[in-house]
Amino acid sequence: xxxxxxxxxxxxxxxxxxxxxxxGASSPKDMVIIVDVSGSVSGLTLRxxxxxxxxxxxxxxDDDYVNVGKFSETAEQVSCFDHLVQANVHxxxxxxxDVENMMAKGTTDYKTGLEFAFNxxxxxxxxxxxxxxxxxxxxxxxGEDRVQDVFEKYNWPNKTVRVFTFSVGQHNYDVTPLQWMAxxxxxxxxEIPSMGAIRINTQEYLDVLGRPMVLAGxxxxxxxxxxxxxxxxxxxxxxxxxxxxxxxTMEGNMQLxxxxxxxxxxxxxxxxxxxxxxxxxxxxxxxxxAGNPMDRQQCGVVAVDLDQRIINFGELVTLDLLDAELxxxxxxxxxxxxxxxxxxxxxxxxxxxxxxxASLLQNTPLRYIDESVRTYTxxxxxxxxxxxxxxxxxxxxxxxxxxxSDQILQxxxxxxxxxxxxxxxxxxxxxxxxxxxxxxxxxxxxxxxDNFIALMEKVTPDSxxxxxxLLHNLILDxxxxxxxxxxxxxxxDLSTYGLLAVFAATDGGxxxxxxxxxxxxxxxxxxPFNTSYxxxxxxxxxxxxxxxxxxxxxxxxxxVNDTIGILVSTAVxxxxxxxxxxxxxxxxxxxxxxxxxKFKILASNQTDNRQGSRKCGPxxxxxxxxxxxxxxxxxxxxxxGGFLVMSNQKSHWTQVGMFFSEVDSSLMNTLFNKxxxxxKESYDYQSVCTPTPNSNTGAARRGVFVPTIAxxxxxxxxxxxxxWSLFQQLxxxxxxxxxxxxxxxxxxxxxxxxxxxxxxxxxxxxxxRTVAYNQMIDCVNCSRLFSAQRLSNTNxxxxxxxxxxxxxxxxVKLSQSETGSEGxxxxxxxxxxxxxxxxxxxxxxxxxxxxADCGRGFSFKPSLGVLMSLQVLLLCLTAGPQLLPMPFxx
Numbered sequence: 001x002x003x004x005x006x007x008x009x010x011x012x013x014x015x016x017x018x019x020x021x022x023x024g025a026s027s028p029k030d031m032v033i034i035v036d037v038s039g040s041v042s043g044l045t046l047r048x049x050x051x052x053x054x055x056x057x058x059x060x061x062d063d064d065y066v067n068v069g070k071f072s073e074t075a076e077q078v079s080c081f082d083h084l085v086q087a088n089v090h091x092x093x094x095x096x097x098d099v100e101n102m103m104a105k106g107t108t109d110y111k112t113g114l115e116f117a118f119n120x121x122x123x124x125x126x127x128x129x130x131x132x133x134x135x136x137x138x139x140x141x142x143g144e145d146r147v148q149d150v151f152e153k154y155n156w157p158n159k160t161v162r163v164f165t166f167s168v169g170q171h172n173y174d175v176t177p178l179q180w181m182a183x184x185x186x187x188x189x190x191e192i193p194s195m196g197a198i199r200i201n202t203q204e205y206l207d208v209l210g211r212p213m214v215l216a217g218x219x220x221x222x223x224x225x226x227x228x229x230x231x232x233x234x235x236x237x238x239x240x241x242x243x244x245x246x247x248x249t250m251e252g253n254m255q256l257x258x259x260x261x262x263x264x265x266x267x268x269x270x271x272x273x274x275x276x277x278x279x280x281x282x283x284x285x286x287x288x289x290a291g292n293p294m295d296r297q298q299c300g301v302v303a304v305d306l307d308q309r310i311i312n313f314g315e316l317v318t319l320d321l322l323d324a325e326l327x328x329x330x331x332x333x334x335x336x337x338x339x340x341x342x343x344x345x346x347x348x349x350x351x352x353x354x355x356x357x358a359s360l361l362q363n364t365p366l367r368y369i370d371e372s373v374r375t376y377t378x379x380x381x382x383x384x385x386x387x388x389x390x391x392x393x394x395x396x397x398x399x400x401x402x403x404x405s406d407q408i409l410q411x412x413x414x415x416x417x418x419x420x421x422x423x424x425x426x427x428x429x430x431x432x433x434x435x436x437x438x439x440x441x442x443x444x445x446x447x448x449x450d451n452f453i454a455l456m457e458k459v460t461p462d463s464x465x466x467x468x469x470l471l472h473n474l475i476l477d478x479x480x481x482x483x484x485x486x487x488x489x490x491x492x493d494l495s496t497y498g499l500l501a502v503f504a505a506t507d508g509g510x511x512x513x514x515x516x517x518x519x520x521x522x523x524x525x526x527x528p529f530n531t532s533y534x535x536x537x538x539x540x541x542x543x544x545x546x547x548x549x550x551x552x553x554x555x556x557x558x559x560v561n562d563t564i565g566i567l568v569s570t571a572v573x574x575x576x577x578x579x580x581x582x583x584x585x586x587x588x589x590x591x592x593x594x595x596x597x598k599f600k601i602l603a604s605n606q607t608d609n610r611q612g613s614r615k616c617g618p619x620x621x622x623x624x625x626x627x628x629x630x631x632x633x634x635x636x637x638x639x640x641g642g643f644l645v646m647s648n649q650k651s652h653w654t655q656v657g658m659f660f661s662e663v664d665s666s667l668m669n670t671l672f673n674k675x676x677x678x679x680k681e682s683y684d685y686q687s688v689c690t691p692t693p694n695s696n697t698g699a700a701r702r703g704v705f706v707p708t709i710a711x712x713x714x715x716x717x718x719x720x721x722x723x724w725s726l727f728q729q730l731x732x733x734x735x736x737x738x739x740x741x742x743x744x745x746x747x748x749x750x751x752x753x754x755x756x757x758x759x760x761x762x763x764x765x766x767x768x769r770t771v772a773y774n775q776m777i778d779c780v781n782c783s784r785l786f787s788a789q790r791l792s793n794t795n796x797x798x799x800x801x802x803x804x805x806x807x808x809x810x811x812v813k814l815s816q817s818e819t820g821s822e823g824x825x826x827x828x829x830x831x832x833x834x835x836x837x838x839x840x841x842x843x844x845x846x847x848x849x850x851x852a853d854c855g856r857g858f859s860f861k862p863s864l865g866v867l868m869s870l871q872v873l874l875l876c877l878t879a880g881p882q883l884l885p886m887p888f889x890x
Contacts, residue, residue, distance in 0.1 A: 024224050024242030024260035026209035027843045028063040028130035030084055032117040035099070036140035038072040038108040045169030046104050049139045052168060052192055054096050055202040056137055060087035061226075063839065065130050067120050068095050071113030072106030080827035083127050084120060086836075090685070090758070090823050110147045113138065118154040121161055128833055132842035133209055134161040138181070142173025146180050155185055160845075163187040164205050170194075182854050189855035210257035214246045215846040222841065225385065228267070228319075237267045277433070277470060280396035280507060280582075281529040282352075282372075282538055286389045287381075288321055288338045322834065323685055326351040326369070334376050336835045338387035343379040350374055351680060352539065353763070356525075356532035364549050365818035368532065368641045369680055369765040372539040395538065395573075395582045400507070402472035410461060413479030417453065425485045427519030428478075429526035431509030435474065436466035445526045470509070477508035477584070484586075489514045498594030500565050505534055506584040518589070521565065528585070537571045537585040542793035544569050545637070547592075547645050550657035551817065564592035564656055566645060592646070592656060600627040600648045603635050603798070626800065634664070634803045640795040642668065642677055642764040642816060661814040667786060667801055669811045670777050676788060676797065678767030679814075681760060683823050689757035760821035764814075766790075766797075 033056060035049055053068065060066055065084040069077050078098040085091050117136045155161050163185035165178040170193045182189040188208050190201040213220040226240040240262045247256035274285045321335045330348040337344050354368035375397075378389040404410055415421060417428055432441055432448050439455050442448040461471040481504050489502055494515070501518030505511040505528040513519045528534040537544050546567045569587030573580060603626035626635035626648040635648040638660050644652065652663060661668040671677055777784040786801035 021206075021242075021260050024226075024244055024262065025206045025257060026213065027132045027841070028839060029060065029065070029133040029135055029209070030121055030130045031060065031064060031066045031087075031133075031135045031137060032084070032120045033057075033066065033068045033137045033139070034075070034113040034117050035068070035070045035078075035102065036072070036108055036113070036138075036143075037070045037102050037104050038106050039104055040108065041104045041141050041169075045141050045171075046102070048168045048192055048195065048198070050099050050102065051195065052139055052166065052198050052202055053099050055198050057087070057092045057095055059203055059206070060092070062086060062088050063130060065128070066091075066095070068099060069113065069116050069120070070102055071109065071116060073109050073112065074106075075112040075116035078102060083123070083125055084129060086128070086833075094822070108140065108143045110138075110140075110143055110145050111150055114147055114150045115154075118150070118161065122154065128836055128838075130838055132838070133844040135205075135209075136161060136163045136185075136187075137166070137205075138163065138178075139166045139168050140178070141169050141171055142167060142175060142178065144174065144177060146177045148184075151181075151185060159186050161185065162208070164208075165189050166201065167191045179855070183851075186849070186851045187854065207257055209844075210244070211849050211851075212846040213244060213843040214257055215848050216843050217246070219841070220244060220246075220843055224839075226262075231264060231266070235264060235266045238264045239267070240264050277507070277509075277529075278399050279390075279392065280399065280538070281535050283390075283392045283396040285391075286321070286324075288335070288378075288387050288389060319685060320834065323683065326353060326680065326682055331376075332835075334378065334389075338378050338380075338389060339835065339837050341380040341387060345375065345377045347373065347375045351765075353682075354532050354536050356530070356535075364551075365816060366761060366763065367549065367643065367816070368536060369763040370536060370539045371765065393539065395580055398576075398579045398581055400473065400476075400576075400581060400583050401469065402476035402508075404461065404472045404476055407460075409479070410475055413475045413482065414456065416478050416482040417449070419449070422516045422519075425482060426489070426512045426514030427516045427522070429511040429513070429519075429522070430474070431511075431527040431529075433470055433509055433527075434467065435470050436463070438465060448526075473508035474510060477506040477510045481506070481510060481512045485512070485514060498591045498598060499588050500563065500591050501589040502587070503589070504584055504586045505531075508583075521563075533567055533569045533587070534585050537569045537587070538582050540795060542570065542795070543587075544795050545639055545645050547639070547643055547657035549643075550655070551659070552662060564653075565589040566592055566595065566656075592653075596646055596648070599637065599646045600630070600635070603648065603800070604628060632803055634667075634799075634801045636660070636663075636799050637791075638671075638797045638799060640766050640797070642671075642814075645796065659814075659816040661816070664801075665813040666777065666784075666811055667799065668814055670775065670786065671788065671797075671799070672764070672814060674773060674775060674788075675767045676773065677764045679762060679764055681762050683821060684759045684761055684818075685823070687757050687759040687818075689759070689820060758821050758823045759818045761818055762816055764816060 033053055035053060037046075041049065057066065057068075064087040066087045067077060067081055067084045068079065069075055078101075079094050081091075114136065117138075121134050121136070151163075155163075163181050164187040165182045167173075167175045167178055167190070175189075175191070179189045181187075186208075188205060190204070192198055192201050221243060223241045223243055226242060228237055228239055230236070231238045242260050242262040244260055245258040247258055270287075279285070321338075322331060325331060328348075328350055330346060330350065334344070334346060349371060350373075352370045352372050352374070353366055354370055355366060373394055375392050375394070376389065377392075378387055380387045404413075416425055417430070422428065428449070429445050430449050430452060432443070432445070434441065435452065436455055436459065438459075440448075440451045442451060459466060461475060462468060484504060492499075492502070494500070494502065501513055501515070501522070503511065503513045503522075507528070509528065511524070511526060511528060513522050524533065525531045533544065533546055536546075546569075548564065567587060567589055569585050571582045572584040572586060573582055575581075626633055630648045633648070636644060636652075637646040639645050642660050644656050644658055644660050644663055646656070647663075655663050659668075660671075668677075672679065772787070772789045774787045775785075777786060784802045786799060788800075789798045790796075791798055
């Protein structure tokens with residue numbers, strides 16, 4: 001669905017309509033706003049000025065550059081920016097905050113204010129500029145000086161800078177000097193006597209800037225693309241192509257811009273054109289505007305989506321490529337090539353955020369970062385200012401395309417989707433994809449499965465109204481996992497191994513959890529591509545352990561009634577004609593209580609028949625025995641994100657899943673300082689914030705020598721085949737017994753209670769590739785021994801340490817939590833701004849321009865009734881009478 005809308009220069013209630021008009025009505029702008037903050041400006045007048053400046057900032061797009069200054073006897077910038085900066089969302093937020101803090105004092109001196117503005121516009125710095133329209137906006141309550149000498153020095157005779165003056169507030173000052181300044185410098189004079197006049201008077205300057213565009217005629221008839229924004233009519237996130245509409249009669253040399261025509265393109269429609277499910281869970285596509293990287297960097301395609309939670313926030317949803325991903329030098333060069341319209345391909349090792357939809361919806365922090373290989377391919381899109389990018393991991397260069405022409409086989413496989421089979425074969429979750437046009441989607445998976453089964457009883461997988469690729473792969477995966485159940489799962493006594501559940505999830509969209517009762521506690525997303533465990537298992541070799549997330553604010557667990565499950569998953573690798581693919585992830589959910597007992601036995605000298613256990617005694621060293629000496633030794637498993645997975649301490653039962661610094665801050669600090677962990681800080685510019693008002697036993701093999709912690713000896717025994725063979729053989733059987741037998745495969749403006757905000761995200765990841773490390777933590781009056789060991793073929797770190805805690809060892813607690821932020825210090829980034837390229841054409845001058853209409857004595861004071869009438873008219877023009885009662889649009 002494409003929404004074709006015509007919208008005009010009307011005081012609009014719709015922020016999106018205003019933004020579309022602004023970006024289509026003029027060429028890019030270099031603007032300096034100067035505000036009179038002399039002592040005469042106080043009370044309501046000062047409030048009017050602050051609000052007017054904020055409204056003026058909202059008329060600027062990411063094509064524009066701006067600075068804001070204040071003046072009385074002297075002039076200075078209101079923020080830390082000492083030159084013009086891009087008018088993106090983040091910079092404008094800073095300006096608005098600092099404008100709000102302006103105080104009135106001193107006397108008015110127009111000369112200092114205007115000289116400040118001209119120096120900002122005309123200085124020849126190397127910083128990026130729009131290099132098109134140059135504008136000064138001056139807000140004042142009035143004055144007597146025309147400062148003609150300033151204009152003679154800086155702007156005459158060419159008048160390359162337009163001056164717009166605004167008389168703010170109700171007063172009796174002579175406004176003739178303000179009128180003269182505007183008329184003598186190809187600008188316009190406005191009056192803002194009240195709040196109701198602000199919006200229209202801070203937007204009408206665009207008509208003046210549009211004059212050269214009108215006179216350019218067909219040369220200016222170019223499509224311009226807006227920023228991404230939330231559509232007010234329910235289309236979701238959209239981009240708009242705009243084109244100006246001119247008065248071509250030229251009667252009386254009117255030079256009139258009538259309005260802007262536009263077509264809205266929902267991002268969801270663009271996504272439908274991309275082969276999303278062919279790219280796999282970690283592959284994605286994105287668009288980048290070649291001429292304007294800051295505003296249309298991500299068009300919300302596949303994995304790096306513009307966050308569709310961002311709604312009704314009255315601002316554009318902007319995102320730079322380097323903010324959507326973790327920045328590095330390779331991505332900087334890729335971004336530059338795409339902006340310049342150059343094609344290319346590059347294979348790089350980079351850091352990847354592990355995005356989990358559940359974390360986004362529950363507002364819990366993203367926990368993990370993976371270092372992975374990605375191939376970036378990009379090319380310009382002919383006839384547009386966009387470039388298209390494709391990002392793929394090595395295992396997604398090929399994908400499975402099912403060939404299920406046997407209808408009897410289709411029926412057999414389909415039967416395992418029926419709820420009647422769940423009790424014996426495990427519960428099935430089906431990814432809510434658009435398998436057929438008539439399939440009714442639902443967030444409730446039970447309801448969606450019912451809808452899917454009902455439709456499949458009416459149509460065949462080969463129906464023209466269905467996506468045959470999706471359906472065939474779905475049914476094939478269903479049959480494969482059914483074999484997995486019959487051949488493997490049903491033969492295991494899960495309780496013997498301390499397992500709450502076994503599961504498998506596939507690219508085809510099937511997730512089966514066995515036994516059926518385990519589905520009651522299964523809270524993973526039914527779409528495998530949107531889950532952290534699935535994505536991380538593809539990117540990391542071996543077994544990925546993940547405890548349920550907990551923090552200090554989580555509800556306390558009842559050790560008797562609450563069962564904690566540790567998710568362990570691994571990807572299935574298959575080789576078809578020399579091509580490696582990862583079409584599925586399999587795994588288990590461990591019963592924490594049962595596995596803590598196994599863990600303590602494995603991490604003790606009970607695994608060595610040659611020695612007996614020796615408990616720690618006063619004044620003497622003891623052997624590392626995580627079971628016998630649990631009162632003296634801390635033994636923990638920590639995952640690659642720094643979260644506690646298992647511990648030999650009963651008191652840690654309720655802390656499993658917490659960031660380890662919340663459990664033992666000094667030990668986590670030492671691990672960080674010794675480079676076992678690295679820290680990566682980044683900013684999420686699409687965050688949503690709430691506004692602030694003003695005992696089981698198990699078996700283990702023996703025969704492994706366990707050294708004493710005091711001797712700092714190697715702990716490689718933990719990763720030996722002896723200790724882990726049982727567990728790895730179990731998962732190996734779960735993963736491969738059925739998959740290797742596959743034969744049927746061939747390789748081929750509403751109010752919102754929430755507001756947009758910036759949050760600072762901190763993730764930890766393994767930095768030290770050394771597998772083992774022994775160290776003493778020195779304190780003022782004591783010391784603490786610890787030893788750390790990476791466990792092969794897992795994402796776990798095994799740490800043993802003295803339990804003795806020295807108060808003098810306490811350090812600042814590391815934090816992994818997501819915190820509110822104003823973003824990176826923007827002023828510190830001015831010396832190395834990100835590369836961007838301005839539009840190729842500029843319409844800021846015409847010898848035919850008639851600047852006689854410059855607002856002499858003009859004052860527009862719209863009443864509430866007039867504004868409401870204009871707003872209704874606008875809705876009739878854009879939405880049509882079908883969305884409003886008939887009398888309003890007749």
